[in-house]
Amino acid sequence: xxxxxxxxxxxxSRKVRLLMSEKKILFSLKExxxxxxxxxxxxxxxxxxxxxxxxxxxxxxxxxxxxxFLEETFPDQPLLFGDALQKAEIRRITEWFDTKFYRExxxxxxxxxxFKRFITGTSPNSQVLKNGLSNLNFHMEYIDWLCESRNxxxxxxxxxxxxxxxxxxxxxxxxxxxxxxxYKSAKIWYSKIKSRPSFKDILxxxxxxxxxxxNYNNLDF
Amino acid sequence: xxxxxxxxxxxxSRKVRLLMSEKKILFSLKExxxxxxxxxxxxxxxxxxxxxxxxxxxxxxxxxxxxxFLEETFPDQPLLFGDALQKAEIRRITEWFDTKFYRExxxxxxxxxxFKRFITGTSPNSQVLKNGLSNLNFHMEYIDWLCESRNxxxxxxxxxxxxxxxxxxxxxxxxxxxxxxxYKSAKIWYSKIKSRPSFKDILxxxxxxxxxxxNYNNLDF
Numbered sequence: 001x002x003x004x005x006x007x008x009x010x011x012x013s014r015k016v017r018l019l020m021s022e023k024k025i026l027f028s029l030k031e032x033x034x035x036x037x038x039x040x041x042x043x044x045x046x047x048x049x050x051x052x053x054x055x056x057x058x059x060x061x062x063x064x065x066x067x068x069f070l071e072e073t074f075p076d077q078p079l080l081f082g083d084a085l086q087k088a089e090i091r092r093i094t095e096w097f098d099t100k101f102y103r104e105x106x107x108x109x110x111x112x113x114x115f116k117r118f119i120t121g122t123s124p125n126s127q128v129l130k131n132g133l134s135n136l137n138f139h140m141e142y143i144d145w146l147c148e149s150r151n152x153x154x155x156x157x158x159x160x161x162x163x164x165x166x167x168x169x170x171x172x173x174x175x176x177x178x179x180x181x182x183y184k185s186a187k188i189w190y191s192k193i194k195s196r197p198s199f200k201d202i203l204x205x206x207x208x209x210x211x212x213x214x215n216y217n218n219l220d221f
Numbered sequence: 222x223x224x225x226x227x228x229x230x231x232x233x234s235r236k237v238r239l240l241m242s243e244k245k246i247l248f249s250l251k252e253x254x255x256x257x258x259x260x261x262x263x264x265x266x267x268x269x270x271x272x273x274x275x276x277x278x279x280x281x282x283x284x285x286x287x288x289x290f291l292e293e294t295f296p297d298q299p300l301l302f303g304d305a306l307q308k309a310e311i312r313r314i315t316e317w318f319d320t321k322f323y324r325e326x327x328x329x330x331x332x333x334x335x336f337k338r339f340i341t342g343t344s345p346n347s348q349v350l351k352n353g354l355s356n357l358n359f360h361m362e363y364i365d366w367l368c369e370s371r372n373x374x375x376x377x378x379x380x381x382x383x384x385x386x387x388x389x390x391x392x393x394x395x396x397x398x399x400x401x402x403x404y405k406s407a408k409i410w411y412s413k414i415k416s417r418p419s420f421k422d423i424l425x426x427x428x429x430x431x432x433x434x435x436n437y438n439n440l441d442f
Contacts, residue, residue: 046363047317047321049321058306060306060309060313061313062309062312062313062316062317063316064285064312064316065309065310065312065313065316066309068308068309068312069305069306069308069309069312072305072308073305084290084293084294085279085281085290087289087290087293088281088283088286088287088289088290089286091283091285091286091289091290092281092282092283092286095283095284095285095286096268096283098320099319099320100268100270103324142267
């Protein structure tokens with residue numbers, strides 16, 4: 001029995017859900033408030049972060065740690081493959097989205113638009129929000145550039161890098177802030193990921209109190 | 222021939238240097254401005270981040286990507302070992318320091334005390350700096366708590382988790398901001414890491430324009 005303690009606004013939770021779905025691992029979900037974990041969840045992850053992976057009375061925290069564990073223990077449908085250099089390329093791009101995109105885009109946009117509105121009840125700082133949206137363009141340019149010469153972000157095949165990037169983008173897309181029309185190659189890439197069976201549940205996600213953007217779950221966006 | 226493009230204020234560079242030294246890999250160093258990478262370095266890593274690992278005309282960017290590559294291609298002196306659960310624990314703590322400590326402590330303290338002073342020529346924001354130092358205490362408490370029941374952060378043996386944590390702390394220690402006296406178990410742990418041969422070069426580091434704190438390179442601190 002596999003349980004993922006998660007929240008739909010957490011991109012790292014989405015990444016692990018996508019990875020488990022690609023690997024056809026059956027799992028159930030339990031939602032936690034990402035800004036205020038319960039005491040029980042904090043015992044499992046003192047870092048206070050989501051997701052937390054629970055199985056057979058054991059648990060693993062840390063999104064990279066969970067994904068590497070899943071790759072090792074469920075080697076079918078590998079998402080981290082190839083020789084050492086190919087794996088390095090997959091991990092480089094995965095790390096880019098897990099950490100750089102997360103810090104420069106997710107934390108600014110989601111803090112301003114969601115955290116402030118629903119948790120602290122304060123107004124967004126428009127300059128900070130503008131910086132987050134400007135950072136997003138830099139990341140979109142990079143995805144676009146990669147997709148001009150590659151089928152998927154780290155090469156010819158779908159890898160963990162695509163799941164990491166799509167997980168991050170899907171949260172921003174829920175909020176309606178991804179400028180798809182300016183990045184044609186990135187859009188084609190995202191539509192490929194979006195139409196995968198593993199993405200179905202992500203497209204049904206519902207962040208309490210916020211309606212998804214008009215094209216969030218539209219495959220022809 | 223292995224080259225690491227790095228900067229002494231970059232904790233992720235320090236982590237890779239420690240890992241290579243533990244593995245007895247010979248390497249040379251080339252310094253880059255971490256806030257403004259040269260065009261050549263940006264070609265190797267469009268993320269604009271350090272370190273960058275160069276060997277045999279190939280290169281790898283992304284600190285996690287480099288460390289996993291080194292573990293795979295230099296399996297002697299493993300720093301990521303054991304069964305899948307033990308590796309998950311090593312990776313969980315590594316990720317904690319690589320990302321959470323980096324975001325909550327390094328980026329606030331180093332931005333306020335170094336980046337603003339030397340790059341933008343502006344004054345530190347004392348409230349932001351105070352938050353960074355307060356966050357540091359949370360992380361110190363966690364190291365202290367881990368070290369009360371373990372020889373090293375992820376268990377009985379030295380692992381990548383220790384290198385990741387010590388690399389981050391060593392930068393803050395250079396600036397003189399680690400409150401060692403309040404965290405006895407953490408201090409004992411750090412003194413073990415500090416006295417390893419792999420740490421010798423780190424203790425000789427010189428961040429241009431900033432003198433190291435009085436006890437930075439003192440083994441009996």
